[in-house]
Amino acid sequence: MPGCKFSLLSLVAGILCSSVAVAVEMPELAKKNECVNCHAINERVVGPAWMDVSRKYLSDPMAEEKLLIRVSKGSSGFFGLIHMPANDPDGLKQAEMKVLIKFILKLAKPDTAGLAVENK
Ligand code: HEC
Numbered sequence: 001m002p003g004c005k006f007s008l009l010s011l012v013a014g015i016l017c018s019s020v021a022v023a024v025e026m027p028e029l030a031k032k033n034e035c036v037n038c039h040a041i042n043e044r045v046v047g048p049a050w051m052d053v054s055r056k057y058l059s060d061p062m063a064e065e066k067l068l069i070r071v072s073k074g075s076s077g078f079f080g081l082i083h084m085p086a087n088d089p090d091g092l093k094q095a096e097m098k099v100l101i102k103f104i105l106k107l108a109k110p111d112t113a114g115l116a117v118e119n120k
Contacts, residue, residue, distance in 0.1 A: 027103055029096050033087060041107065048079040054108035067101045068094070
């Protein structure tokens with residue numbers, strides 16, 4: 001029956017669409033800068049899940065400045081015993097680091113809060 005085919009198709013489409021809406025991909029810049037070697041959005045790899053990093057700094061107004069220094073120069077002791085090496089030791093990629101940090105900090109924010117930050 002054509003009707004059944006249609007409903008099966010829309011069921012499959014529904015499942016595909018809902019999983020696309022929930023999953024956040026690592027940005028291209030994170031691949032280019034090799035953050036993906038140690039980080040994922042929702043699970044710990046070598047470093048902490050970026051969602052956990054985002055939650056930790058939700059109420060910290062200085063988070064962006066702090067993280068820019070720590071991601072660029074290296075970080076340890078905030079999420080355990082493993083050290084994150086400097087990702088931009090010579091300061092040549094600060095613009096890219098900033099984009100990545102903004103992306104991370106927004107992950108745990110509800111949409112409205114994220115927009116409020118952007119409009120400041
Ligand atoms: C070699 C593995 C590795 C790579 C590559 C790496 N990280 Fe990390 N990252 C870690 C580890 C380990 C920690 C936890 C460090 C700590 O406990 O302070 C961490 C922590 C962080 C934090 C939280 C820092 C803090 O002070 O709270 C941020 C933000 C972060 N990483 C972003 C990035 C970004 C952006 C990149 C790519 C430009 C990147 N990381 C590349 C391993 C890595």
